[in-house]
Amino acid sequence: SELGFAGEDPSDVEDMFALKYRGARFSLGYGACPDLEDRAKIAELLRPERIGVVLSEEFQLHPEQSTDAIVLHHPEASYFNAGGRRT
Known part of the structure; x- marks a missing residue:
């Protein structure tokens, strides 16, 4: 809500799973950030x-359920996979 787009979330849960909203967060080891070893850079x-x-x-990360992130915001940002196809 602090970024001004909380009211844009879709009402359909399928749209949530299809990432049809802004504000998604992605972990290292997945699609756009496949190299889990980058976590060492964040930890540093x-x-x-x-x-x-x-x-x-x-x-x-231990204890279990610990999370790390570097979060950036840009209104035109979108998720992508290693093949370059935007989703």
Whole structure:
């Protein structure tokens, strides 16, 4: 809501799964960010050990359910896959 587009969310759950809304968040290891090893770069920047979160040798955050992100906003941004096809 702080970015001004919270009211644009679709009412149909299928549209939510089809990413027909702004504000989707994507994790490392998926489509647009396939290299899970990039998590080490984020950990270097964020220093999660300050709050008791550690990065394993397999690039997983512990404790379980921990999440990392670098979030950027641009009104024309969209998700894409490695093949370059926009969805």
